[in-house]
Structure formats: C-alpha cells, structure tokens
Amino acid sequence: MQLVPATDGELEEVAALVNSAYRGETSRAGWTTEADYLDGQRTDAQALREDLAAKPGAVMLLCRDQAELQGCVWLEPAGGNAWYLGMLTVRPSLQDCGIGRRLLVAAEDYVRERGGGRVRMVVVGIRNTLIAWYERRGYRLTGETKPFPYDSRFGIAKRHDLEFVVLEKAL
Secondary structure: OOOEEOOHHHHHHHHHHHHHHHOOHHHHHOOOOOOOOEEOOOOOHHHHHHHHHHOOOOEEEEEEEOOEEEEEEEEEEEEOOEEEEEEEEEOHHHOOOOHHHHHHHHHHHHHHHOOOOEEEEEEEOOOHHHHHHHHHOOOEEEEEEEEOOOOHHHOEEOOOOOEEEEEEEEO
C-alpha cells in the first residue's frame, strides 16, 4: 500500500472522510462508528492544519485508489523511539475489506523507516470491538488511561463515562 502525506489542499477531504467514518449516520455503514456515544464532528480541516503546524514531524498519510481517498492515518513522533498513531480511517463503504489492516501495516512500516521502535495510540475504552481488532494485530493494553476531552472540538459526548485506554506495540 502506497501512503503519501496529505497536502494542505487535501485536508478538507481528509476531514470529511474521518467524520464520515466516525460520526453521524454515514458512519453506520461501517463498523468504526462512534455515533452511539458521540455527536458532532471528529475533526475539521482547520484543526488538522493547526495540529500539523504545532507538532513537528507529524503527518497525515493518505491511501488512494486512483482519485478516491480510501483511508488515512495520523502519525507523530512521541518521544524516544515511540510514535503516536491516530485517526486510522477507512471509508465506511470499504470497511471490512482488508484496507484497514494494510493501512496499519504501512503506517508501522513508515514508523520503522524513521527509526521508530514502538507505536502508541488511545482508543475510547468502551470500544471493545476496536480494541480487540488492534490486539489481534499485536497491540497490547498498557493499563494506562487518559481522560476523554469533553470539548466540542472532538465531538459532543452523549455519555459522561468516557475515557481513553492506551495501547502499544513494539515494532
């Protein structure tokens, strides 16, 4: 799978893809929906732009089939030999076709090529199916948790018991 860094001009398209996969009715076409416990948008182009500018070495990688954006993944150096992986996204109509697995492997290869030795991520703790998916790919729960940002920038929570769990994989 060929991953290429997103350009500034592609960030609107990236935000639309991420929001379609995680929020609202369109997300229900795939299995990664957060619509049952989060409303609103997951991100927007301006937030992506600001995050890329504020985090040296961060990149939003894209995978396309010709012109169609099929998926994306956020990567950023997290200190030492660790990298943070976030927003692993596959177009809802293409989920369960193996694209997510290939996207994850390509992201891990990207990290390795840059000297990274492990990948860390956070997942909403009630997402048991997603956590199990990552565990089948070698990620392990670290026992760490992080508070959920009850901030409308990340969506509008429908529950008040959300938190993140941290997963990690040695490469």
